[in-house]
Amino acid sequence: MAGALHILDNGEYCWSSIGVFSRKAATCPLLARVIHCQNCDVYSAAGRTLFERAAPSGYAEEWTRLLRVGKAAEESESLSLLVFRIGAEWLALPTTALREVSAVKPVHSLPHRTDSLLLGLVNIRGQLQLCFSLATLLGLEANADEPRAPSTLAYRRMVVAHIGHERWVFAVDEIDGVRRFRPRHLRQPPATVTHVRARFSKSIVQYDEDVLMTSERSAGAVPFRARQVGQLDHERIFEVLRQHLQGGAVDERDASDPEAT
Amino acid sequence: MLLLSFQLGERAYAAPCKLILEIVPMTGLEAVPGGPPYLVGQFDFRGRVVPAIDLRLLLTGERCRGFLSTRIIIVEQSAADAELGAIGLLAERVTETLTMAASDFRGVGVDVEEHSFLGGVHLGERGMIHLLDLDRLCESLRARSLTSPVLHDLLARTKEA
Numbered sequence: 001m002a003g004a005l006h007i008l009d010n011g012e013y014c015w016s017s018i019g020v021f022s023r024k025a026a027t028c029p030l031l032a033r034v035i036h037c038q039n040c041d042v043y044s045a046a047g048r049t050l051f052e053r054a055a056p057s058g059y060a061e062e063w064t065r066l067l068r069v070g071k072a073a074e075e076s077e078s079l080s081l082l083v084f085r086i087g088a089e090w091l092a093l094p095t096t097a098l099r100e101v102s103a104v105k106p107v108h109s110l111p112h113r114t115d116s117l118l119l120g121l122v123n124i125r126g127q128l129q130l131c132f133s134l135a136t137l138l139g140l141e142a143n144a145d146e147p148r149a150p151s152t153l154a155y156r157r158m159v160v161a162h163i164g165h166e167r168w169v170f171a172v173d174e175i176d177g178v179r180r181f182r183p184r185h186l187r188q189p190p191a192t193v194t195h196v197r198a199r200f201s202k203s204i205v206q207y208d209e210d211v212l213m214t215s216e217r218s219a220g221a222v223p224f225r226a227r228q229v230g231q232l233d234h235e236r237i238f239e240v241l242r243q244h245l246q247g248g249a250v251d252e253r254d255a256s257d258p259e260a261t
Numbered sequence: 262m263l264l265l266s267f268q269l270g271e272r273a274y275a276a277p278c279k280l281i282l283e284i285v286p287m288t289g290l291e292a293v294p295g296g297p298p299y300l301v302g303q304f305d306f307r308g309r310v311v312p313a314i315d316l317r318l319l320l321t322g323e324r325c326r327g328f329l330s331t332r333i334i335i336v337e338q339s340a341a342d343a344e345l346g347a348i349g350l351l352a353e354r355v356t357e358t359l360t361m362a363a364s365d366f367r368g369v370g371v372d373v374e375e376h377s378f379l380g381g382v383h384l385g386e387r388g389m390i391h392l393l394d395l396d397r398l399c400e401s402l403r404a405r406s407l408t409s410p411v412l413h414d415l416l417a418r419t420k421e422a
């Protein structure tokens with residue numbers, strides 16, 4: 001029964017007369033099982049028969065021409081990064097280290113524990129998460145305005161990162177979005193980067209024209225304004241935060257002065 | 262495993278997707294004189310010259326009909342000793358894939374020497390589906406090509422054309 005076409009006596013397909021969906025009693029025995037015609041074998045088999053007709057003229061010629069062109073091999077190795085801005089710097093973290101992006105929520109400071117690095121607790125979807133200031137960790141000034149075209153708006157957001165069972169939340173000034181990068185576009189950070197940043201920088205991405213992957217380009221992705229994006233080493237960041245949470249004052253010095261370790 | 266389902270005439274077949282590189286529509290084929298009848302031509306596939314073998318003609322003696330659903334299955338030959346090129350197999354109704362286990366196909370008990378690449382048969386709601394071993398099919402074609410220098414030349418082309 002499944003696969004056999006249901007063409008009714010009047011030459012129409014079964015769903016044209018019976019209907020594809022019924023809230024009340026099912027009008028077709030198969031409909032009772034599949035709920036909607038789109039799930040039915042008869043329907044999909046009928047769709048495939050649309051191919052059982054001669055190719056239009058020029059079809060073979062067009063494909064001969066199209067097949068000659070080599071397919072630009074999409075590199076299987078690609079890194080998916082969330083690109084965001086803190087102050088005047090564009091930074092990135094791998095999406096595997098991130099859980100979600102949420103609107104800015106009030107941070108509740110912890111008594112006797114809060115400082116400029118560990119800001120307190122924030123309620124994300126009913127769960128209290130630890131919130132820290134990435135800007136302080138990296139020695140950046142948050143909220144600095146970047147000159148941009150007046151038509152684009154930037155919204156502050158909170159990013160929830162995770163490693164294992166730990167969750168860490170931090171605020172950013174603007175989110176560009178998730179971008180895919182080829183590994184060859186990730187370069188070593190230059191020696192001129194300040195010590196603090198060097199500790200947490202994993203790589204620098206030179207954001208030129210060809211960095212956008214082919215699929216993004218064809219989807220009309222908005223070209224990125226900044227030229228450089230610094231990818232951060234999330235494992236190091238979490239390590240320092242963990243130490244800070246457990247240790248206290250001693251580790252705060254470590255966070256800002258690498259020479260001390 | 263993932264299988265590509267197709268038809269040759271009225272019979273249904275399924276081939277494992279593991280060796281299948283790509284499926285392309287019917288393109289213009291350049292005739293290859295002097296080859297066996299099932300070698301219906303060759304075409305330029307992204308810079309490589311790929312021979313087109315009409316599977317229906319090979320197995321049943323009739324040519325594939327030129328419908329939109331008739332497509333060329335591009336198979337990458339795998340051989341331990343040599344780097345071989347790709348083969349294009351013309352088949353009809355190349356529109357679906359199936360997910361089945363190897364155990365779903367039972368051996369028929371009669372092995373036709375020439376068609377050693379036909380593995381087992383699956384009896385389903387829609388009728389019989391014959392399992393086609395692409396590796397063995399390529400082997401069989403290479404064996405046949407020993408008597409046809411034209412086919413042999415096309416099959417033995419190295420990957421970089």
